[in-house]
Amino acid sequence: MIGIGLLVIRVVIGLSFVGHGAQKLFGWFGGHGLKGTGGWFDSIGMKPGVTMALFAGLSELIGGALFALGLLTPFAGILIALTMLVAIVKVHGANGYWA
Template identity: 75%
Template sequence: MVHAGLLIIRLVIGLTFAGHGAQKLFGWFGGHGVKGTGGWFESIGMKPGIMMALLAGLSELIGGLLFAAGVGTWLGALLIIGTMIVATVKVHLANGYWATQNGYEYNLAIIAVALGVAMIGPGAYTLL
């Protein structure tokens, strides 16, 4: 049961992050692509915006896929955690804790899940 639980966590978090990366990189799933995301990044002081959008998108896509697959789980978790730390500092921290106020509640939960899975390990159900 533990291994199935880890698989569920890895798939939901990892594939969600891969989807966020695809939004930033390709404009899929209602995203704005690199140019649109880059413009928003510029507006919040992250420059150069297009380069930052590319790096964020790649971190989310690659980190999410590694995490979901249970391959390179520590690297996948690190990429997810890094993205969430930047999002927390640049967007959410000033708004307090609760997500209903655009705070960092969600970001912290994702960081905890990614770190916890990395510390426990991916479980038995992985691609390798």
């Protein structure tokens, strides 16, 4: 039963990150794509914005997919954690959790 619970958690979290990465990269699920996200990254001081958006989107997409599939989970976790650490420092640190 524990194995099923961990599978559900891994799939839900992994696919959430895949979707979040797809927003940044492709504009799917209401996202702004690379140019829009890159412009926002520029506005918060993450330059060059499009390059940083590409790195963030790829980290979320690849990390989420690997995590959901249970492949290279330590690497997937590092990709996800590093992306979220930057989000905490650059966005949520100053604006709070719900920013």
